[in-house]
Amino acid sequence: MIKSLFLFLTLFLLACSSPKEEPLLLSTNQWIGYSPLFYAQEKGYLDELNIKLSNSVSLGEASNIFLISKAQLVTGTQHEYNLLKNEMNSIIPIILLSRSNGGDMILSNQSLEAIKKSKNITVYLEVDSINKEMIEDFIKTYNLDSKYMHFINKDQAKIQNIKFTNLKDILIVTYIPNNLVLEKRGFKELASTNKPDTLLVIDSICTSKEILEQNKMRLEALKLVIDKSIQEIMNDKVRAHELIKKELGNLSYEEFSNALETIKWINKPSQEFLQKIDSIGYKRENLL
Amino acid sequence: MKQTLSIKLFSLLSIFLLMGGISLVFFNFYSSSKANIETLLKSNVQTNIFNLKHYLDSNLLENNINEIKAHLDTRAAINDVVDNIEIKDEHAGIIYSTKSDFKLSTAKKCIPIFEISNTNIFYNDCYSTKVKLYRGLKPYYYRVNVYLSRPYIDSLLHNQTIELIIEYFISLFLLLILAWTLVSKTIKTPLERLRQFAYYENEPPNEFFIQELESIRYSLKMTFKRLQKEQKELYKLSTRDELSGLYNKRSLIEKIEWLISEKKKKGETFAIILLDLDNFKTVNDSLGHNIGDKVLKEISQLLVSSVEKKDLVSRIGGDEFVIVLPEIDMDTRIIKVLDKIKTNIFAPNILESVKYRLTASMGVAIFPKDGKDVNILMRHADIAMYKSKELGKNDYHFYTENFNEDLQNKITMQNLLINALENDYFKLYYQAKVDIKTQKVSSCEALIRLIHPQKGLIPPNDFISIAEENNFIIELGYWVIKESVRQLKAWENTPLKNMKISINLSAKQFNDKKLVEKLQEYTKNIDRKKLDIELTESVFAENFDTQYTLINQIKSLGFSLSLDDFGTGYSSLSYLKNIPFDIIKIDKTFIDDLDTRNGQEFVSMIIHIAKMLKLHVVAEGVETEKQREYLDSIGCKFYQGYLFSRPLAAKQYELLLSDENSL
Numbered sequence: 001m002i003k004s005l006f007l008f009l010t011l012f013l014l015a016c017s018s019p020k021e022e023p024l025l026l027s028t029n030q031w032i033g034y035s036p037l038f039y040a041q042e043k044g045y046l047d048e049l050n051i052k053l054s055n056s057v058s059l060g061e062a063s064n065i066f067l068i069s070k071a072q073l074v075t076g077t078q079h080e081y082n083l084l085k086n087e088m089n090s091i092i093p094i095i096l097l098s099r100s101n102g103g104d105m106i107l108s109n110q111s112l113e114a115i116k117k118s119k120n121i122t123v124y125l126e127v128d129s130i131n132k133e134m135i136e137d138f139i140k141t142y143n144l145d146s147k148y149m150h151f152i153n154k155d156q157a158k159i160q161n162i163k164f165t166n167l168k169d170i171l172i173v174t175y176i177p178n179n180l181v182l183e184k185r186g187f188k189e190l191a192s193t194n195k196p197d198t199l200l201v202i203d204s205i206c207t208s209k210e211i212l213e214q215n216k217m218r219l220e221a222l223k224l225v226i227d228k229s230i231q232e233i234m235n236d237k238v239r240a241h242e243l244i245k246k247e248l249g250n251l252s253y254e255e256f257s258n259a260l261e262t263i264k265w266i267n268k269p270s271q272e273f274l275q276k277i278d279s280i281g282y283k284r285e286n287l288l
Numbered sequence: 289m290k291q292t293l294s295i296k297l298f299s300l301l302s303i304f305l306l307m308g309g310i311s312l313v314f315f316n317f318y319s320s321s322k323a324n325i326e327t328l329l330k331s332n333v334q335t336n337i338f339n340l341k342h343y344l345d346s347n348l349l350e351n352n353i354n355e356i357k358a359h360l361d362t363r364a365a366i367n368d369v370v371d372n373i374e375i376k377d378e379h380a381g382i383i384y385s386t387k388s389d390f391k392l393s394t395a396k397k398c399i400p401i402f403e404i405s406n407t408n409i410f411y412n413d414c415y416s417t418k419v420k421l422y423r424g425l426k427p428y429y430y431r432v433n434v435y436l437s438r439p440y441i442d443s444l445l446h447n448q449t450i451e452l453i454i455e456y457f458i459s460l461f462l463l464l465i466l467a468w469t470l471v472s473k474t475i476k477t478p479l480e481r482l483r484q485f486a487y488y489e490n491e492p493p494n495e496f497f498i499q500e501l502e503s504i505r506y507s508l509k510m511t512f513k514r515l516q517k518e519q520k521e522l523y524k525l526s527t528r529d530e531l532s533g534l535y536n537k538r539s540l541i542e543k544i545e546w547l548i549s550e551k552k553k554k555g556e557t558f559a560i561i562l563l564d565l566d567n568f569k570t571v572n573d574s575l576g577h578n579i580g581d582k583v584l585k586e587i588s589q590l591l592v593s594s595v596e597k598k599d600l601v602s603r604i605g606g607d608e609f610v611i612v613l614p615e616i617d618m619d620t621r622i623i624k625v626l627d628k629i630k631t632n633i634f635a636p637n638i639l640e641s642v643k644y645r646l647t648a649s650m651g652v653a654i655f656p657k658d659g660k661d662v663n664i665l666m667r668h669a670d671i672a673m674y675k676s677k678e679l680g681k682n683d684y685h686f687y688t689e690n691f692n693e694d695l696q697n698k699i700t701m702q703n704l705l706i707n708a709l710e711n712d713y714f715k716l717y718y719q720a721k722v723d724i725k726t727q728k729v730s731s732c733e734a735l736i737r738l739i740h741p742q743k744g745l746i747p748p749n750d751f752i753s754i755a756e757e758n759n760f761i762i763e764l765g766y767w768v769i770k771e772s773v774r775q776l777k778a779w780e781n782t783p784l785k786n787m788k789i790s791i792n793l794s795a796k797q798f799n800d801k802k803l804v805e806k807l808q809e810y811t812k813n814i815d816r817k818k819l820d821i822e823l824t825e826s827v828f829a830e831n832f833d834t835q836y837t838l839i840n841q842i843k844s845l846g847f848s849l850s851l852d853d854f855g856t857g858y859s860s861l862s863y864l865k866n867i868p869f870d871i872i873k874i875d876k877t878f879i880d881d882l883d884t885r886n887g888q889e890f891v892s893m894i895i896h897i898a899k900m901l902k903l904h905v906v907a908e909g910v911e912t913e914k915q916r917e918y919l920d921s922i923g924c925k926f927y928q929g930y931l932f933s934r935p936l937a938a939k940q941y942e943l944l945l946s947d948e949n950s951l
Binding site for chain 2: 060061064065066067068069070083086087088127128132135136146149151153208210
């Protein structure tokens with residue numbers, strides 16, 4: 001009798017102490033390259049994995065959320081990856097999403113020639129993002145002198161509010177879909193990532209080594225969900241647009257369809273591509 | 289033997305296990321609360337650092353620290369969690385701290401904010417992050433250290449811990465009391481009651497709340513009920529005679545012993561009758577034992593039917609029976625029972641076409657006179673029974689000779705009274721009621737006398753009480769009425785034609801429902817005014833209302849009524865007031881007392897009251913002239929007594945009145 005009571009108590013204690021799976025928070029922002037994530041969220045694929053999205057206004061904000069350990073996963077370009085690595089050594093890219101194929105661009109109220117001649121250029125950019133690499137590549141490609149440039153750091157939400165004017169020479173570093181409003185106001189594209197030999201902008205999901213070890217199976221499942229979502233988006237863009245347009249600033253189907261043209265999916269990269277990105281810190285052994 | 293556990297110990301063990309469970313729940317709750325606080329605190333720190341970093345990312349420029357000092361100070365001041373914010377240049381060291389007196393030496397190592405998930409927030413004091421600034425497009429970094437308020441963090445956990453410990457002990461205490469009360473009320477106490485019930489077989493406990501316990505209680509109750517029934521049947525088998533169904537000898541002895549103890553306490557008596565069938569052996573020999581047994585059964589039933597329910601009949605072996613009469617307040621009851629048994633046994637019977645007639649010899653012993661214990665009583669009853677056998681059988685005999693003689697005398701007298709009535713041995717004697725002034729006689733009192741041919745005159749005192757005892761007095765009373773009527777009729781054409789006769793009726797006569805009817809019938813041929821009925825106050829002692837109605841009926845027939853022996857009984861004036869008496873008769877004892885002052889005053893008072901109530905007064909037992917004179921002086925109109933004449937037979941009475949010329 002006493003033994004039975006103790007056995008019951010032990011089972012009761014074990015039942016009480018069974019662990020519960022913690023949710024994983026993925027810090028991200030509004031970018032056509034992250035469409036598979038929004039799609040997976042709307043379809044409920046992420047819920048099945050107990051993964052939630054946290055949508056920020058900029059890549060920098062998304063990185064900060066990850067940095068303060070509010071989120072366990074983060075999306076970003078190699079710029080964010082390197083910045084975060086500067087603070088935490090354990091960060092690694094685990095899932096490749098897309099590379100920009102015109103999705104990142106430099107807009108201006110002037111022509112390229114006028115810019116080249118200008119001695120006073122106001123440059124709006126999200127300095128703590130790939131925008132910085134974009135403008136540096138632009139300066140280098142067109143042999144411009146940065147001393148004539150006045151850099152104003154703004155997040156993309158604020159950048160969208162810039163009014164068209166001819167009173168000063170303006171360069172805006174932005175990316176889809178933030179460019180659409182600006183182009184409607186009259187800004188013209190001077191450079192973008194769809195041009196050969198321009199900057200390679202890679203978007204991926206990063207996390208820490210510890211998180212990867214603790215949630216490997218879930219993250220592998222996430223990789224499969226992303227593959228599936230990309231497949232479904234590309235197969236039925238209309239349906240995909242309906243589902244995720246609100247996550248991308250209510251862009252029209254045409255804009256959505258065009259935007260998809262400005263990126264290339266790299267969730268299933270070739271060996272050459274992997275070799276190419278190895279030099280900028282994307283180690284193949286870490287990729288799922 | 290299998291190891292057992294008391295309910296108390298089991299309950300305690302269960303309660304302790306429950307307490308363990310509760311402790312665990314509390315511990316889990318505490319851990320959960322601690323985890324929640326930790327999560328909230330971490331979130332707070334993360335949010336603070338995130339906002340700070342966001343602010344600094346947007347607002348911190350090289351060499352503009354003074355412009356954001358106020359903001360940093362306010363941020364640190366309003367936030368309970370943050371104790372200090374420190375901004376360090378990677379090369380130049382601290383460029384600003386919100387606490388000027390903050391001692392670096394006391395500060396612990398700052399942990400990068402992204403490691404917050406892996407740290408214990410309650411023990412780490414500082415978290416850091418980097419803020420990137422740009423010189424054009426060239427980045428450089430400031431480190432931001434955020435120090436947490438140690439007292440605030442400690443208080444969060446401390447307060448929660450204290451509250452939980454208090455709640456834990458209060459809950460534990462209340463639970464302990466509740467559990468113990470519940471166990472005690474629903475299990476322990478019922479089980480103890482069941483144990484007591486099972487052990488003592490006392491009153492079954494009330495229904496229990498717990499179904500299983502109630503089932504046991506009900507089963508026990510039913511089992512005990514069945515056992516009691518079986519016990520009773522066994523007891524009956526052990527106390528009854530198998531053949532007759534009467535009590536056996538052992539049971540008889542027990543009951544007599546119990547009766548002795550009871551009667552001894554109350555100072556009362558009881559009788560045992562030992563009965564032996566005469567020559568029963570011949571029944572067995574001639575008719576066989578089978579018939580003999582059936583005869584014994586018949587006799588047993590006959591004995592039971594001969595006595596009352598309160599009496600006890602027992603067969604103590606063979607053809608011997610014992611009858612116990614627990615109540616013998618009247619000696620004659622024993623005789624009645626004996627006679628009844630004797631008669632019933634002697635009556636002819638038919639059993640399986642065989643005619644038989646039996647007799648029995650009986651011996652009687654009376655407690656305590658004939659013995660104070662059961663053995664002596666039985667022995668003496670046996671001796672008395674053998675005496676009956678010796679004297680010719682078919683009779684009974686008492687162990688004590690004197691008692692036997694008294695009873696025999698009483699029986700003789702009862703038989704004599706019946707015989708006397710049949711043979712006209714009763715006579716009425718008449719005593720004159722005399723006018724106290726004129727000495728004239730207009731009425732007389734009829735007094736009964738028994739004149740036996742062999743025994744001579746038997747005074748009323750010797751037979752009236754016996755006649756009352758067996759209600760013979762009623763029959764005798766009617767004889768007196770009829771004889772008085774006959775005498776009045778006889779005097780109708782004589783000088784005594786106006787003579788009035790008073791007759792005495794016993795109180796028992798008034799219990800006869802036919803009294804009025806018979807009075808009416810017997811006196812229909814005379815003038816009823818000539819018949820006066822004397823009765824004593826004892827008539828009204830019981831059932832006053834009934835007797836009052838009866839008296840009024842008698843009165844309405846035309847008889848006059850006299851209250852006899854006034855002053856010796858209950859002497860309630862209300863009788864005089866309510867009952868329509870015509871005459872009151874002062875008892876002889878008061879007349880005998882007339883030579884005293886008190887006696888005189890008392891008689892004077894009676895006469896005075898009678899005058900007031902307009903009643904005639906007759907003084908009884910007047911024997912001297914002095915008494916007569918005094919009675920005359922106080923206004924008494926009539927007297928009766930030896931001064932004038934003793935009671936006389938009718939012819940002598942007639943002669944007396946003719947001689948005296950008193951009519």
